[in-house]
Amino acid sequence: MTTTGAPHPAPPSESSPARRRILADPTPLRVSADYRRLWFGNTVSWIGQGMTTLAVSLQVYDITRSTFSVGLVGLFSLVPLIVFGLYGGAVADTVDRRKLGLASATGLAVLSAALATAAFAGFHRVWFLYAVVALQSVCAALNAPARSAMIPRLLPPEHLPAANALNSVTMTSGMLLGPMLGGLIVGYGGYQAAYLVDAVTFWAALYAMWRLPAMLPDRGTGHGGDRAKRASVLDGLRFLATRPNVRMTFFSDFCAMILAQPRALFPAIALLWYGGDARTTGLLVAAPAVGALLGGVFSGWQGRIRRHGVAILLAVASWGAAIAAFGLTRNLWLGLFFLALAGYADTVSMVYRSTMLQAAVPDELRGRLQGVFIVVVAGGPRLGDFLAGSVADLTSPTLAVTGGGLACVLAIGLLGLRSRGFVRYDARRPTP
Structure with a gap:
C-alpha cells in the first residue's frame, strides 16, 4: 500500500498513554500532513455546506410559504446523490482521484458562489434553488467516493479506525454547527452572506486537494485487470x-x-x-x-x-x-x-x-x-x-x-x- 507523509511509528505498547487514550486519537493528523490538510479542509467545508443547506430551506419557504416546497429540497438533493453515487465510485476507480476530488470540490464552490451571486442580485427563483441543490448533489456524489478512497493511501491500516472516527467528528460538526451558524448569519446578513461564507470555506478543501500527490487507482492486485480501466x-x-x-x-x-x-x-x-x-x-x-x-x-x-x-x-x-x-x-x-x-x-x-x-x-x-x-x-x-x-x-x-x-x-x-x-x-x- 502506497502511503505518504512521515514514517509510520511502531504500535504503542500496552502501557503507553496512547493505549489508555479516551479522547479521539489524533495520530492520523500527526503522521500524515496530507491527511491533516484533507481533514481540516473537509471539516471547514462541511460546516459551510450545513449553513447552505439551512439557508436554501429558509429561502424556499420565504419565497413559497409552502412546507411541501421545502420538502422538495430534500428530494432534489437525494435523487442525484443515489443515482450518481454508484457512477461517482466507478469514476473514482478510473481516473486520478486527486483530480476528481479537486474538480468536484471546485464545482461545489462555484455552485455556492452562484447562490450568493443570485441572492445579491435579488434573483429569487425556486426552480433555480432546486437546480443548484441537484447539481451540488451530483458534485458530492463524485467527490465523496474519491475522497474516501484516498484515505487508505495516506495512512497505514492501523490508523484507519482513528481516521474514520475523526471523519465522523467532521460530519457531525457540520450537521450541528452548520445549521446553527447558518441561522445566525442569515438572521444578521441575509441569504447572500451564508452562501458567500460557504463559497469561501471551500477554499480550504480545494487547497487540501491541490496539495495531495497523484492518486491513480492501483490496478496491480488482479481484481478486474484491464477492466479496471473502464471501472x-x-x-x-x-x-x-x-x-x-x-x-x-x-x-x-x-x-x-x-x-x-x-x-x-x-x-x-x-x-x-x-x-x-x-x-x-x-x-x-x-x-x-x-x-x-x-x-x-x-x-x-x-x-x-x-x-x-x-x-x-x-x-x-x-x-x-x-x-x-x-x-x-x-x-x-x-x-x-x-x-x-x-x-x-x-x-x-x-x-x-x-x-x-x-x-x-x-x-x-x-x-x-x-x-x-x-x-x-x-x-x-x-x-x-x-x-x-x-x-x-x-x-x-x-x-x-x-x-x-x-x-x-x-x-x-x-x-x-x-x-x-x-x-x-x-x-x-x-x-x-
Missing part, C-alpha cells in the same frame, strides 16, 4: 456479491437504518408523548447527532479493537436497544439520553464499517464500494422513514419505535449467527 459498476457489485464480510457491513446498516429509524415520527412524538412543539422536535432531531459527535470525540478506545465484525454487531444491537428504550419512555430528558446513546452507537458502527471497506477492499475497487456505501447511507434512512411512518399510521408511534428497535436487535443477532466469518473478522488480517 464497470457491475464489477463492483459482483465483487460485493462474492465477499460476505464486506456485504455484511451493508446488511448491518440496513438493520439499523430501515428497521429502527424513528426520525419521521419525531414531530408526532414531540406532541403526543411530551406535549411539546417545534422546539421539542428540534431537540429530538439534535439528540442523535450530539451522541454521534460524542462517539467521535471519545473514540480513543476504538483503535484497540481488532474484532471489527463483533464490534459492528454489538454497535448495531445497541442502536436497536436504545431506540426500543426510547419508545418506552415518556420523560423527555430520558428520551433524549436514549437517542444520544443510539447516535453514539451509530458512530461506532460507522467507524468500523468504513474501516473494513477501506482495508479489505482492493484499491482499484474502493471507489465503487464507497459509491455503494453512499447509496446505502443516503437511501437506508429514507426507507426507514417510510417504514416507521407506515407502521405508526397502521398501529401507533409506540409500536413503530419500540417494535422497530427490537426488530433491529433480532435481525442483527440472526445475521451474526449466520455470518461466522464476519464474527471472526480480524483487522490484522482483513478479509473481504
Whole structure:
C-alpha cells in the first residue's frame, strides 16, 4: 500500500498513554500532513455546506410559504446523490482521484458562489434553488467516493479506525454547527452572506486537494485487470456479491437504518408523548447527532479493537436497544439520553464499517464500494422513514419505535449467527 507523509511509528505498547487514550486519537493528523490538510479542509467545508443547506430551506419557504416546497429540497438533493453515487465510485476507480476530488470540490464552490451571486442580485427563483441543490448533489456524489478512497493511501491500516472516527467528528460538526451558524448569519446578513461564507470555506478543501500527490487507482492486485480501466459498476457489485464480510457491513446498516429509524415520527412524538412543539422536535432531531459527535470525540478506545465484525454487531444491537428504550419512555430528558446513546452507537458502527471497506477492499475497487456505501447511507434512512411512518399510521408511534428497535436487535443477532466469518473478522488480517 502506497502511503505518504512521515514514517509510520511502531504500535504503542500496552502501557503507553496512547493505549489508555479516551479522547479521539489524533495520530492520523500527526503522521500524515496530507491527511491533516484533507481533514481540516473537509471539516471547514462541511460546516459551510450545513449553513447552505439551512439557508436554501429558509429561502424556499420565504419565497413559497409552502412546507411541501421545502420538502422538495430534500428530494432534489437525494435523487442525484443515489443515482450518481454508484457512477461517482466507478469514476473514482478510473481516473486520478486527486483530480476528481479537486474538480468536484471546485464545482461545489462555484455552485455556492452562484447562490450568493443570485441572492445579491435579488434573483429569487425556486426552480433555480432546486437546480443548484441537484447539481451540488451530483458534485458530492463524485467527490465523496474519491475522497474516501484516498484515505487508505495516506495512512497505514492501523490508523484507519482513528481516521474514520475523526471523519465522523467532521460530519457531525457540520450537521450541528452548520445549521446553527447558518441561522445566525442569515438572521444578521441575509441569504447572500451564508452562501458567500460557504463559497469561501471551500477554499480550504480545494487547497487540501491541490496539495495531495497523484492518486491513480492501483490496478496491480488482479481484481478486474484491464477492466479496471473502464471501472464497470457491475464489477463492483459482483465483487460485493462474492465477499460476505464486506456485504455484511451493508446488511448491518440496513438493520439499523430501515428497521429502527424513528426520525419521521419525531414531530408526532414531540406532541403526543411530551406535549411539546417545534422546539421539542428540534431537540429530538439534535439528540442523535450530539451522541454521534460524542462517539467521535471519545473514540480513543476504538483503535484497540481488532474484532471489527463483533464490534459492528454489538454497535448495531445497541442502536436497536436504545431506540426500543426510547419508545418506552415518556420523560423527555430520558428520551433524549436514549437517542444520544443510539447516535453514539451509530458512530461506532460507522467507524468500523468504513474501516473494513477501506482495508479489505482492493484499491482499484474502493471507489465503487464507497459509491455503494453512499447509496446505502443516503437511501437506508429514507426507507426507514417510510417504514416507521407506515407502521405508526397502521398501529401507533409506540409500536413503530419500540417494535422497530427490537426488530433491529433480532435481525442483527440472526445475521451474526449466520455470518461466522464476519464474527471472526480480524483487522490484522482483513478479509473481504
